[in-house]
Amino acid sequence: MASVLRFRKLCFLEPAKCSSYDEKIKKTDKKQLFETHKIGGKNYESANVSVLEEKPNKQHQRRPTKEWKCIDSCCWTIGLLCTLWWLLLFLYHCLPANLPGLQPPEPPGARLKRSGVTALHPVVMVPGIVTGGLELWEGRPCSDGLFRQRLWGGSFTEIFKRPMCWLEHLSLDNETGLDPPGIRVRAVPGLVAADYFAPGYFVWAILIENLARIGYEGKNMYMAAYDWRLSFQNRGVWT
Known part of the structure; x- marks a missing residue:
């Protein structure tokens, strides 16, 4: 019986004492912390205010914005127009032609x-000016593979592949106003010179198509292509 009482004392009385002792220690620690904060209240409040003031300053720090220039506006405008044009061209080719309400009118021809x-x-x-195509007949070594290929008009892929070479061949001599020595750029001959300025952008193609419906062909229908870069005083190449 005595051993049982000792076991009960160890299991129930000792943990109760320990828990009450721990609670007393926690209470005394809280009181000490509260007193220390109360004693140095002014310094503690000022420290908190300084910390709160520093945080928003770090958040509101931004990188300096670059000044918007005219060339940026031009680039954005050109990119927007090109994107809209290719999007409309894509939709035009994707939509079926036999949808109700989308039937094209009868051609005039x-x-x-x-x-x-x-x-x-x-x-x-x-x-008109700028709409006529120009092709290369003689050029620098950088223009290998471009013989009789369009430098102006068409897909304009050479602008992205070799822009400086493209610009050099389209530029005129400052003194003579003609092609520089070693370069010959001429107007594209025939009806293809100005039927389309770029893929999907027609110039004379619709008129040529309607004239062909009533019997016109290459024998009695001509495209007076010329080099639109040249001035009136210099000679142009006509076909």
Whole structure:
């Protein structure tokens, strides 16, 4: 019986004493901390204020913004126009042509042909400035593989592949106003000189197509292509 009482004393009384002792220690520690904070209250508050003031300053620190220039606006505008153009071209080719409400009107050439109109007088088309294509006949070593290839008009892929070489061949001599020595750039001959300026951007293609419906062809329909870079005083190349 005595051994049982000792076991109960060890299991129940001793842990209760230890727990009460721990609670007393925690209370005394809290009181000491509260007193120390109370004694140095001013310094503690000022430290907290300084810490709070420093944090927003770190958050609001930003990198200095660069000044927006005119060339940035031009680049953004050109990129936006090119993106919209290619998006519209993609949608135009993706949409089926037989959707209700999207039926194109009858071409003028088909109506004229049905009414009995035929080709009579020859037609000469003069393209406007910049819309006529230019091709390379002679160039620098950097232009290998570009013989009779378009430097102006078409897909403009050479601008991205070799921009400095492309610019050198399209530039004119400062003194003569003609091609520099060793470079020959001429207008593209035939109707293809200004039918399309770029893929999907037609210039004279619709007119050529409608004239072909009433009997016109390459014998009585001409494209007066010329080198639009040259001035009036210098000679141009006509086909």
